[in-house]
Amino acid sequence: MSIPRTMALVGNPNAGKSALFNALTGARQKIANYPGVTVERKAGRLVLPSGEPVELLDLPGSYALDAASPDEEVTRRVVMGEQPGQARPQVLVLVLDAANLEQHLVFAQEVIALGRPVVVALNMIDMAERDGLVLDPAALQSALGVPVVPTVAVRKRGLAELLAALEQAGRDGVTAPPPAVAQQLTGTERRLSARMMAQRAVLAESGAHRLHTRLDSVLLHPWAGPPILFALLFVMFQAVFAWATPFADALEGVVGWLTGLAEAFIPAGLPRDLLTQGVLAGVGSVVVFLPQIVILFAFILLMEQSGYMARAAYIMDRMMAGVGLSGRSFIPLLSSFACAIPGIMATRAIADPKDRLTTIMIAPLMTCSARLPVYAVIIAAFIPARNIGGGIGLQGTVLFALYVAGIVGALVVAWVMRRSVAKGGASGFIMEMPRYQWPSLRDITIGLWQRAWVFLRRAGTIIFTVTVALWLLLSFPQAGPGEDQVDASIAGHIANGLAVVVEPIGFNRDMALALIPAMAAREVAVSSLATTYAVAAEDEDSTAVALEQQLAARWTLPMALAFLAWFVFAPQCLSTIAVTRRETNGWKWPIVMLLYLFVLAYVAAGITYWLALAAGL
């Protein structure tokens, strides 16, 4: 079979490129990285009317081929055929926002002037109509000299016509652009001609987006805007706890049922223990957090797709400026609440190198979803599910406080960095505020599916491996009569050594034991504790007792709080270190990151433990 041809989506940011990509390729997408750079390479498969499969690339949004950020540089290189390991796309699909032609036609002319086969998707034409614009695609087509197809990606309108045009363009090959577009023009000249083209393509215009203006005057209001943002974030964290419970309980029930089945049908012995204590107790304890992670991502995706995320960056800019960053850093940092890796990769949109370095260094302090299982299990075990008034739960409030602790820590670290190792002039904040948009269910679903799949794949690979390895270390050598299995095991000996170091901050041996595998992936701390207590509980005939009850019986409240404080700052997983190394081109910054996080975690856990003891908790 021959390698399928490549086509690529290009366009300004906020042209609806990703929605069009989702509509054209459905869930058949592959997300990887371009070799050597960490800009995401989003590729999917579409089928032309002739039945020929084609690989479609979704390139990062660009304002110009003259790149102002690493993201735009990738787009330029792929379009020019200079990206190593990436075949030059045979047809470019130029995505334009129909309601913002004057702006988007500048980049469009630049791309068409390259003389590659181009098809224009005049996207979001429904939004333009709602804004009172009546457009003439034929006029635009004759002005640009390339096929123009009106589309509404979120409603799948115009897709068949677009596919037919792609097929035709692929067959015809390069067409000479009209002289007006082909000339080498300055930016100002292109802007002028873009304005003229837009004017000719717009047949009628009435009332400019009143809805957006009205929404903005509330959401960007100097006094109302920030409380709205904080309220939204608070609701998000409450929801992560409250809404997920029934689903998590159901998943837990399934794990319990499987454990029961294994115990009923497999004869007692090491293989059964491996399955119940290792695999089911370990991996199962992590998988039950899937609902919470899905809810968190749902909020982030909704904020991104509705256009509110840029407003959140606007509101946060003032606060970020206080520590030497800009609102632009808010978006990677908010993504880091889901996972630091995409967060660190998203810093590529930050032009200022010192800004970018600082953002990378503090990204791990944002509470990633892998820490959520740790928080959730400890909170469930030690914090009563009490209502503290107004329908606000105490558990959700503690969770919110942990997130806030990470944020405050991050701000302090950023402040220190901008005055020491990353000293430099204040950075700016220049950002387009996209129009508000009703999020599409399909785009949210595809996004959630991708995140959930990544999480489950981790549970099935990294977490599975680490948990089984830990079970082996815990189970051998086997304890003699009257001896505690964990004490006798290899892992017990290692943990006893480590316990000396962490004793001053209130950690016991089991907690020390959980810290080591948590370096691979933080949620493993939970599966480690689950496996440890499953092994330890064997003699007591209480394997079935939930992890929360085991913890409540074995730990004191100050210990639990110290453990939570540790995980607010604890060094992130090894993947994050690897991404940091790649992004900063060396080992210096990942090592600095590792050290400063260890010190912070140790100090924070110690302070928490001794304060809690002093308070008589």
Add this chain to the structure above:
Amino acid sequence: MIGLDVIARGQTARIVAVDWVAFVPEEAKRLQALGVEPGAMVSVAHRGIFAGRDPLALRIGRMVVAVRRVHARAISVTPEGPA
């Protein structure tokens, strides 16, 4: 001719000059790509959070673009009546 940072909210103004030295090259490129250049019409759509009056949201054509006050000051405009 006054700085864009001092015009009233809602007022429309024409850009007469931009002091590009006030920007790092990437920022200058980005602003130019967004249509900030002499001759363009802008207005201040929103201003600041709390009492900070920073950043500003500019309306350029059919777009809203956030910039900091220090950058708005580098953009000189002449007011041309209300929006």
